[in-house]
Amino acid sequence: xxxxxxxVRPAPALLPALGAMTLLQxxxxxxxxxxxxxxxxxxxxxxxxxMFSCAVFAVGxxxxxxxxxxxxxxxxxxxxxxxxxxxxxAMALAALGSTAALLAAGICLGLAMGPETPASAAxxxxxxTAERRTFVFSVRQTGNQIGAVCGSLALPAIAIAFGPxxxxxVVGLCAMLAIVLFEWLRPAYAVKLVPPPKLDLRARLALMxxxxxxxxxxxxxxxxSAMQVSLNTVFVTLxxxxxxxxxxxxxxxxxxxxxxxxxxxxxxxxxAMRLDASRTVLIVIGxxxxxxxxxxxxxxxxxSRTWQFAIAALFGLTASGWNGVFxxxxxxxxxxxxxxxxxGAVLTASYAGLLAAPALVSILDGVAGLGAAFFALxxxxxxxxxxxxxxxxxxxGV
Numbered sequence: 001x002x003x004x005x006x007x008v009r010p011a012p013a014l015l016p017a018l019g020a021m022t023l024l025q026x027x028x029x030x031x032x033x034x035x036x037x038x039x040x041x042x043x044x045x046x047x048x049x050x051m052f053s054c055a056v057f058a059v060g061x062x063x064x065x066x067x068x069x070x071x072x073x074x075x076x077x078x079x080x081x082x083x084x085x086x087x088x089x090a091m092a093l094a095a096l097g098s099t100a101a102l103l104a105a106g107i108c109l110g111l112a113m114g115p116e117t118p119a120s121a122a123x124x125x126x127x128x129t130a131e132r133r134t135f136v137f138s139v140r141q142t143g144n145q146i147g148a149v150c151g152s153l154a155l156p157a158i159a160i161a162f163g164p165x166x167x168x169x170v171v172g173l174c175a176m177l178a179i180v181l182f183e184w185l186r187p188a189y190a191v192k193l194v195p196p197p198k199l200d201l202r203a204r205l206a207l208m209x210x211x212x213x214x215x216x217x218x219x220x221x222x223x224x225s226a227m228q229v230s231l232n233t234v235f236v237t238l239x240x241x242x243x244x245x246x247x248x249x250x251x252x253x254x255x256x257x258x259x260x261x262x263x264x265x266x267x268x269x270x271x272a273m274r275l276d277a278s279r280t281v282l283i284v285i286g287x288x289x290x291x292x293x294x295x296x297x298x299x300x301x302x303x304s305r306t307w308q309f310a311i312a313a314l315f316g317l318t319a320s321g322w323n324g325v326f327x328x329x330x331x332x333x334x335x336x337x338x339x340x341x342x343x344g345a346v347l348t349a350s351y352a353g354l355l356a357a358p359a360l361v362s363i364l365d366g367v368a369g370l371g372a373a374f375f376a377l378x379x380x381x382x383x384x385x386x387x388x389x390x391x392x393x394x395x396x397g398v
Contacts, residue, residue: 014127016185017077018136021120022143023178024080028113029147031087031171032056035094035102037155042164048099050358055106056113057355063114065204065348071115071340076123077186083112083119084175084182091172095165117327117347122340123189125331133331134278138269138324145262145320207338208345213279214333216391218349220286220384221326225353227289227319227377230361231257234370235312242371243300243308256309257316264321269328278329279388285325286385288318290378297374 035042036049071079090108093101120140128136155167209215235257239250264285272281292315300308327343334342357377364373 013188014124014136017123017127017189018140020077020080020178020182020185021116021124022140022146023181024083024116024120025140025143026147026150027084027087027171027175027178028109028116029144030151030174031090031109032113033148033151034091034155034167034171035105037151038159038164038167041156041159042097044102048102051099052102052106053358054355055103056110057351059107059110060114061348061351061355063111064118064344064351065114067115067118067340067344069341071119071122071344072338075186075190076119076340077182077189079115079119081179081182081186083116084178086112087175088172088179091168091175095168097165114347114351115344118340118344121327121331121343125336125339130332131276132273134325134328135266135269135273137328137331138265138272141324141327142262142265144323145258145265148258149262204341204345207334207342208349211333213391214330214342214346216387217326217330217333218346219387219391220282221346221350222353222356223377223380223384224286224289224319224322224326225350226357226360227293227381228322229354229357230374230377231315231319233358234361235315238296238300238370238374239308242369243296243303245305245308249305253309253312256313257320260313260316261320264317265324267317268321269324272325272328278325278332279391281325282322282329283385283388285318285322286381286388288314289322290382290385292318292378293374293381294378297371297378300371 032053035044035052038044039049067079074082086108090105090112093108094105095101121137124136124140125133151171154170158167158170207214208218235254236247236250239245239253240247243250243253245253268281268285272278275281292311295303296308296311296315300311303311330343330346331339360376361370361373364370364376
């Protein structure tokens with residue numbers, strides 16, 4: 001069974017699909033960052049932002065797990081249009097300004113966040129050769145950084161000049177334009193094929209657990225995701241509280257980490273493609289993020305400013321740079337008629353890490369400090385790295 005939007009096409013057809021799916025992830029990231037970016041002007045409290053994020057991830061988990069079947073039936077680009085429509089609704093709700101509206105916006109955005117990566121995997125895996133898959137998937141995963149950077153630069157200025165509601169309106173307008181693009185591209189990738197049989201819960205879980213290599217990818221993705229979201233959300237607090245940085249310096253260090261993440265998503269994909277060794281690259285990445293988190297958590301305050309910024313960049317290179325190689329490896333190992341479903345099942349574990357990380361960090365911060373929390377995350381990431389090594393040690397081409 002081939003994805004309804006994913007007929008094998010000549011190489012040039014890859015670029016429009018890659019651009020469309022990168023745009024989709026950028027829109028999801030832009031919408032996810034929007035409430036936090038406009039919070040000072042919209043008077044949104046930290047607990048409200050946490051509630052919004054939890055709603056996104058809580059809905060994104062089942063949406064990712066069950067979304068693969070809808071992808072196989074509707075096609076990846078139709079799912080992309082539905083995700084963009086969910087973003088439009090989410091931004092309209094967020095613009096209302098109440099706590100209940102923000103919670104509803106998070107729920108709607110979770111419906112977009114869950115299926116978008118499985119839909120991309122199902123489409124792009126059919127259009128790219130095995131040799132180029134890892135790099136292409138890594139390019140696609142830069143959408144998260146693109147959306148975050150655009151939101152960080154544009155939305156505050158819009159909020160100051162016109163008000164927070166206009167920020168949400170701009171994101172919603174971008175999503176509506178994206179729907180037009182997705183629907184325009186959709187016929188070029190559509191083929192008439194019979195959808196595969198529906199999978200029950202046991203069958204979906206089997207896609208993730210039957211192959212030890214895929215199961216270990218899912219297991220490793222939980223601490224990797226927890227590390228990534230912690231870097232993005234509490235690194236500035238770590239910098240000001242325990243690294244001796246001013247607020248501005250901590251923000252600059254985080255910017256170095258984000259730049260490192262963008263370079264990592266491209267660079268790791270290129271390395272994995274050239275070496276044909278995705279799992280080995282993921283193991284190196286896991287060791288790298290564990291080292292950076294442990295060093296900053298245990299002894300980061302004693303480092304010079306230059307070394308703190310350098311370690312922050314390396315932290316971002318690893319903790320924010322692994323996603324493309326990870327998705328490409330899932331697509332390589334998954335049954336080729338079940339790429340969307342397998343990706344969705346594995347991402348369920350990833351999103352569980354995103355959901356659990358804030359609570360874990362908060363508890364450890366209250367008990368032993370934020371540095372200890374980052375050291376604990378380093379230990380978990382190292383355990384995930386061991387799982388990757390164990391899961392692939394008997395397989396050639398690791």
